[in-house]
Amino acid sequence: MVLASSKSTLPLSDTPQLTYDHSPSNISTLCNEVLKDHAIKHSSDPAECFLKSSTKHSPAGEHHTPTTVFYPTTTAEVSSIAKACHERNIAITSFGGGTSLGGALTATRGGVCIDFRNMDRILGVHDEDMDVVVQPNVGWVELNEWLEGKGLFFPPDPAPGAKIGGMISMGCSGTNAYRYGTMKDWVISLTLVLADGTVLKTRNRPRKSSAGYDLTSLIVGSEGTLALVTEAVLKVATLPVNLHVGLACFAELQTAVNVVGKVLKSGLQLEAIELADKPSIHAINQSGLGEEPLLEHPTLFLKFAGGQEIVRAQTQFVEELCKQHSAQSVEVSADKGRINVIWGARKCLGNALVAMKKSESDLFLHTDAAVPVSRMAKLVEESIRIVEGSGSGKRRGWFCANVGHVGDGNVHTAIICPKEDKDAAEQLLSQVQRLALELEGTITGEHGVGLKLRDLLVKEVGQEGVDMMRRIKIALDPKGILNPDKVVRLSANI
Amino acid sequence: MVLASSKSTLPLSDTPQLTYDHSPSNISTLCNEVLKDHAIKHSSDPAECFLKSSTKHSPAGEHHTPTTVFYPTTTAEVSSIAKACHERNIAITSFGGGTSLGGALTATRGGVCIDFRNMDRILGVHDEDMDVVVQPNVGWVELNEWLEGKGLFFPPDPAPGAKIGGMISMGCSGTNAYRYGTMKDWVISLTLVLADGTVLKTRNRPRKSSAGYDLTSLIVGSEGTLALVTEAVLKVATLPVNLHVGLACFAELQTAVNVVGKVLKSGLQLEAIELADKPSIHAINQSGLGEEPLLEHPTLFLKFAGGQEIVRAQTQFVEELCKQHSAQSVEVSADKGRINVIWGARKCLGNALVAMKKSESDLFLHTDAAVPVSRMAKLVEESIRIVEGSGSGKRRGWFCANVGHVGDGNVHTAIICPKEDKDAAEQLLSQVQRLALELEGTITGEHGVGLKLRDLLVKEVGQEGVDMMRRIKIALDPKGILNPDKVVRLSANI
Known part of the structure; x- marks a missing residue:
């Protein structure tokens, strides 16, 4: 494919047809070529392949699946696979924790999958610089367990099970985003494998840089369509001290929302403010995933941390505010067991909702x-x-x-x-x-566009915005082999 | 120009020669075309044009200058100019506050300049959402004067005189970056005019979004080479309360640096920590730009703000630490006059150094x-x-x-x-x-690459990183008309 026009954008109508060769013989030749230089674990078992285009929340169902999965262990191996796929016109999807929503893992065109499960090492930590160097398949939960002993933590907290590579791809966030920002705020630099196998590092380890285009931020949230991430330098934060957790129930959801509005206007910086409506609390109770049953009312989950005076001022303000708004109950606790009950309930919510399937x-x-x-x-x-x-x-x-x-x-x-x-x-x-x-908002705050939201994305950033994204996609991946059809359409009928 | 290769990067050797037509007749026809639909102020006075490729700190000298300057007032006018320049192969540089360093304003190929001075309005503020909508030629100093009455402020603080548009282009920062991050952390969305005149808005106003590629971050720091910014939605912060400023002098520079190291390790979050060596303080005194003479020693300038207990803890810690390190003098003050003397000295430092020219x-x-x-x-x-x-x-x-x-x-x-x-x-x-x-750092923390650092940029992100940037540049601006030759080379001899 060539970008023959002098335009700054690439409308779908100008996008030449992408051609892939996913014939068994081509895939088989690919495997031979890749395995000639590297002993990379791989599998062509259909059941195993099927799982790579599936997620816990979005089973692949009728969707396409890859026909071979590679399990590389190094950047050089990933580069070899990409280079060979690029030469042979074979699409690549990638797989980490498998927690994504919205179809980002679906192998729309078939092809091969790169599963990063054997690249799961924490390569180093720089305590004084507050950064950590990791491979893509480190989980954020495991990273935080490892960091805890050092008094550090990594704030982005999507679904448990998510891996750093996927979190970078999806530009994820979670309950800590209100206080700490989203994934892109925590990535310092990335080692990338581009579509043609080119390897590069987006920058060194300084906290700030004006050294050319911000390639790091371009890749965060690009859903595996622009590059494969094989290593990341991440910022880490000081572990919050003096943690308190709050739980407040209200008769009406709207009252809980009004309380949040007043907390936000107060200028007090809590650690987290989460809302769950009555059916959500019912789901937690029903699922048995929480440690104790909760009152089934619209509920706020709150987190406070910091100096004693700060936390005292925050909790007093919030408790008073909840009472003024006729809360059914308000509880603030610093007890470790109670924190686990309350915040554990919040963290299991996603799975509790899924468990409501009849x-x-x-x-x-x-x-x-x-x-x-x-x-x-x-x-x-x-x-x-x-x-x-x-x-x-x-x-x-x-x-x-x-x-x-x-x-x-x-x-x-x-x-x-x-x-x-x-x-x-x-x-x-x-x-x-x-x-x-x-309401001047976005269709996706943290889950990404995937396949589902591509047409609505046009309503958000305009046809011009989508066409600018497509221009970038095809410039960096002219054959459209990296996770094709995600974020922006590459053809009208897929 | 076409991107005929299937590579993910664009090496300089594969970059076809860019052709511009900056003949007087072509520029004259451009003016007629643009002015047919819009009454845009403009000038072809050579003295006026010369100033547009010049900066306070980097006079244009032998460098090329544009031959016409446009002073548009709307996004539509900017789009018209870009569209006509794109059709006629005319290069565009842009001009805001003229404070940039490193040659970002130099019209290497001649062409026209867009000066944003007539797009200097604050279009709106959303107090509850903590954001403000501005045109590109609003200055950060003026924005902060305007925000002060609302108890808000905009943290990035480069040279006084810098305008928001230029600050976005350069991905700037300043003394507040240690506490508040750099420009890219404060931009929510941008209205862009692309090289071919296409207009788009990168996103709405939500604080977080995973809606496709992060076009906003791609443009911040791209030095006017990928798009012209005609409007920005910026985050604002709550004005720090209980401001204290500190001044500490040491016999040896290394001692001051050691003190900083210990402050950083302490986990205390000051508002700013700035270092100036003995000659710098001499320059302030010599220039007469400071309000009062300072002791000519290696000096730390410190800023503290927040709750009374927090500030007290911070100032006590820092004062004690400075004394332990045999500081010649330590002063912390909350007095408005004294704050102006101390911080005023820090802010005039750039100009004081320039004033040391003989x-x-x-x-x-x-x-x-x-x-x-x-x-x-x-x-x-x-x-x-x-x-x-x-x-x-x-x-x-x-x-x-x-x-x-x-x-x-x-x-x-x-x-x-x-x-x-x-x-x-x-x-x-x-x-x-x-x-x-x-030392795993960057050649440019806040000033940008411009013309000067292009070859060193290769040492920082590798040839592959630069070639990936060039690929993006030529994808979005195939004729290379937007601020050509900055950040990455487009030809070997310019």
């Missing part, structure tokens, strides 16, 4: 809207009106819930429904996503 | 190295050894000084010398830059 084939559908915090109350209020007002949920027996990283305006509206209700449910969630855009 | 033709040369903070002491120590150890300075009567945003590992080593000593001085500064790379 049948294995039920679907777990959800939004990921994020809006300016001043619009957050409106987003929650209207999202509920859209989903409940339709009456579809009640009529069809859906399970609907709202969970929010409300401190940064990010709310997930979830529907669990039989697979035959997919269109009806998606139509409602699409209304919620459009609402987020009207 | 003749108008003298050169002000300097590095912008930034290293991991654990390497900062080594960087300062070795930089002095390189510059002083050579003996050139003493022999030739140069003025040499070291100034550092030491809290984030960024140190400027400056030499003021007669222009005939250019090569000798640059050779020493180049050694300092290479030292920064050996």
Whole structure:
């Protein structure tokens, strides 16, 4: 493919057709070529391949799968695979923790998969510089267990099970984003393998740099479509001291949202502010994933840390505020056991919602809207009106819930429904996503575009924005071999 | 130009020759075309044009200048100019505050300049969301004056006189970066005009987003080579309360550096930590730009803010530490007048150094190295050894000084010398830059690459990194009309 035009963007209509050769003979030749120089573990077992385009939350279902999986151990091996795939027009998807949502792992064109499971080492830590050097398959949970003894921690906290490589790809965040920012704020430099096998490091280890284009930030959130990440230098933070956790229940969801609005306006910087509606709490109780049952009310989960005076001022303010808003109950605790109960309940929420499926084939559908915090109350209020007002949920027996990283305006509206209700449910969630855009927000605060949100992305950044992204994609990956069809369409019918 | 290869990078040897038509007749036709639809102020006065490729610190000298300057007032006007230039193969440089260093404003190929001086309005503020919408020629000093009444402020603080558009282009920072991060941490979204006149907005106003490639971060620091910025949504912070400023002098520079190391290790988060060596303080006194003379010793400038207990703990710790290190004097003050004296001295330092020129033709040369903070002491120590150890300075009567945003590992080593000593001085500064790379740092922490550092950039991100940047440049600007030759070379001889 050539970029023959002098335009700054690449409209889909100008995008030449991509051609792949995924014939068994071509893949077989690829394997021989790659394995000639490197003894890379690999497998062509269909069951194993199927799992690589599947995730815990989004089974591959009818989607395409790769036909060979490689398990490299070094950057050089990844480069060899990419180089050979580039020469032979073979698509590459990559796999880490398998927790992504939205279809980022789907091998739309088949091809091969690079599973990073054998690149899971922490390569070094620089305590004084507050950074750590890791391979892509280090999990954030495991990294934090390792850092804890050093009094350090790595803030981005998506689904447990997520790996650093996937977290970089998806530009993820979690409950700590309100206080600490998202993944891109914690990546100093990346070692990349480009589509043609070129290896480069985006920068050294200084905390700040103006040395040319910010290649690091371009790759964070690019969903594996621009480069494969084989090593990362990450910032780490000082482990919060004097941790307190709070739990506040309200009769009405809107009251909880109003309390959040006042906390945000107060200028007090808590560690986390999370919202769960009544059905979400019911799901936690029902699933048995929490350590103790919680009162089934709209609930705020709060985290405080820092100097004693700061925490005291924050907890007093919040407790008083909750009481003024007729909270059903307010609890703040520094007890380790109680923290595990309360925050453990919050952390299991994603899995608890999935557990509300009545049948294995039920679907777990959800939004990921994020809006300016001043619009957050409106987003929650209207999202509920859209989903409940339709009456579809009640009529069809859906399970609907709202969970929010409300401190940064990010709310997930979830529907669990039989697979035959997919269109009806998606139509409602699409209304919620459009609402987020009207409120000057985004369709995806932390989950990424994947396959699902590509057309809505046009509503968010305009056709010009998407066409600029496509121009970058095809400039860096002219054959479209890296995770094709994600983020931006490369052809009209896939 | 076409990107005919299937590579992921664009080596200089594969870059086809760019052709521009800067003939008077083509420029004249351009003006007629642009002015047909828009009444845009413009000038072809050579003296006026000359100023647009000049900066306070880096006069254009022998460099090329544009032959026409446009003063547009809207995004649509900027788009019209870009579109017409794109059609007619005319290069565009842009101009804001004119404070940049390193040649980013030099019109290497001639062409036209877009001066943003008539796009200097603050378009709106969202108090609750802590963001502000501005045109590119709003100055950070003026923005902060305007925000002060609302209890807000915008942290990035490069040279006074810098405008938001230029600050975005250069990915700048300043004394607040240690505490608040750099420009890229404060930009939420940008309205862009691409090389072919395409207009787009990189995103809405949510605080976080995973909606596709991070076009915002790609543009921040791209030095006007990828797009023209016509509007920006910026984050703002709460104005620090309980501001205290500190001044500590030491007999030896190395002692001051050691104190900084201990402050950084303490985990205390000050607002700013700045270092100036003895010659720097002499320059402040000599220039008369400070309000009162300071003791001529290696000096730390410190800033503290926050709750009373926090500030008390911080100032006590720092005062004690300075005394333990035999400080000649330590002063901490919350008095407004005294804050202006102390911090005013720090802020005038750039101009005070320039004022050490003995003749108008003298050169002000300097590095912008930034290293991991654990390497900062080594960087300062070795930089002095390189510059002083050579003996050139003493022999030739140069003025040499070291100034550092030491809290984030960024140190400027400056030499003021007669222009005939250019090569000798640059050779020493180049050694300092290479030292920064050996210390896992960067050749430019905040000033950008411009023309000067292009070849050293190869040492930092490798030929592959530079070639990836060039690939992006030519993908988005195939004719190379936007600020050509900056950041990456587009031809071997310019």
